[in-house]
Amino acid sequence: MSFPDLLQLYPELEDGVRGRLTTNQPLSAVTWFRTGGPAQLMFQPADEDDLSAFLAKLPRDIPVLPVGLGSNLLIRDGGLEGVVVRLSAKGFGSIEKMEGNRLSAGAAVPDKRLAEAAATAGLGGFAFYTGIPGGLGGALRMNAGAHGTETRERMVELTAIDRDGKKVVLSNSEMGYAYRHSAASRNLIFTSAVFEGIPQNESAIRGEMSEVVAHREKAQPIREKTGGSTFKNPPGTSAWKEVDAAGCRGLTIGGAQMSEMHCNFMINTGTATGYDLELLGETVRAKVLAHSGIKLEWEIKRLGQFGTQGAIKPFLGQEGEAA
Incomplete structure (x- = not known):
């Protein structure tokens, strides 16, 4: 269309x-x-x-x-x-070393590039970014994290442009960070941020980065067309455990599949549409709800208008639809 x-x-x-x-x-x-x-x-x-x-x-x-x-x-x-x-x-991809233990980075910088720059500067606390396949704009918005560390632990302040074209600066506390969430207005477009690390030996940092990469290559389908973790971890458990227990490892709808390697990852096997992927996700949510009573929350952001195949209801319209 x-x-x-x-x-x-x-x-x-x-x-x-x-x-x-x-x-x-x-x-x-x-x-x-x-x-x-x-x-x-x-x-x-x-x-x-x-x-x-x-x-x-x-x-x-x-x-x-x-x-x-x-x-x-x-x-x-x-x-x-x-x-x-x-x-x-070109416009939003620079990284600059600041005074003290801080780095300034544009919102278009890939997460792993910030980790690399921090290592070169001898700043620890950024190795977790090596395993996050996204950019800093998204990391700042959703408080991206991995291996026990989150963006909110490193971010000092960010700069954004609001819907009226005005520049806005927000401190860490003003972001209202929580697990995979920030309370910042959706009318803000993040353009850059200041991060603070911890002085650390570069070789030690790179050792941590190598461990992150090795874990990711072993446990995640990184060479597939995927969007990373599909669902947020519910309190007291892991999303993948609930997906697996509900019998959804390898579940396939059209060209979309829950990964056999890591069943909290959806993959496009080659012919998936957006409809296939979202229908698969809601099917998994419905099955987990029926099996354990847990209402999984999407971590992947789903945006836009449904196509000719029509809308997909949360939990396929079953109990818990408003979750």
């Missing part, structure tokens, strides 16, 4: 833009699942000022959504209405 061309409806949006504007941009090319419909308009700003100026003149009734590296994202087949903002590595 395709959306009405926003640049034809609002030609003034192109005035003064230094970045790239693309109408009906397929999002399957930018998500790790390799599925999903188009963005009505994709904007790749040249820098923070370009983003600010564009948002300031964009009509307020047009939705805006930032999309990073697409590693933790399921785009539905009907696509995304409005403007998708994708920050470029």
Whole structure:
């Protein structure tokens, strides 16, 4: 499907833009699942000022959504209405060493690149990022973590642009961080952040990083089209244990499958649609609910409009639908 061309409806949006504007941009090319419909308009700003100026003149009734590296994202087949903002590595991908034990990094920096920069600077506490296949914008938004460490333990403050194009600075405490969650307004697009580490020997840091990589290669289907952990860990247990106990390891719907290697990972075996993947996820949630009474929460972000196959109800419409 395709959306009405926003640049034809609002030609003034192109005035003064230094970045790239693309109408009906397929999002399957930018998500790790390799599925999903188009963005009505994709904007790749040249820098923070370009983003600010564009948002300031964009009509307020047009939705805006930032999309990073697409590693933790399921785009539905009907696509995304409005403007998708994708920050470029050129404009938002720098890392700078600051005074003390701090690093400043752009929101488009891959998590593992921040870990590498921290190791080179002799700053510990960032090795966990080596095993997170995403970008810092998403990590800051969802408090990404692994191996016992979370983003909130390293982040000092971040800079964002709001829906009116104004710059906003938020401290760690103002983010309202919790497990895989932040309370920051959805109208903010994160552009950079300051992180603080702990002085540590570089060789020791790289040893930790190697352990993270080895664990990930052994336990996770990293060479598949996947979105990482599908569900959040419920209190007192692990999501994969509940998925496994409900008989869902290897469960397949269309081209979507719960991984045999790690059954909290969904994979696109080659022909999956966004519908296949979301239907599989809700089928697993329904089976776990029926087996253990646990209501698994999605960790993967599902966005956009459903396609021609129709909507998928939470838990397939069974008890617990509002969860």
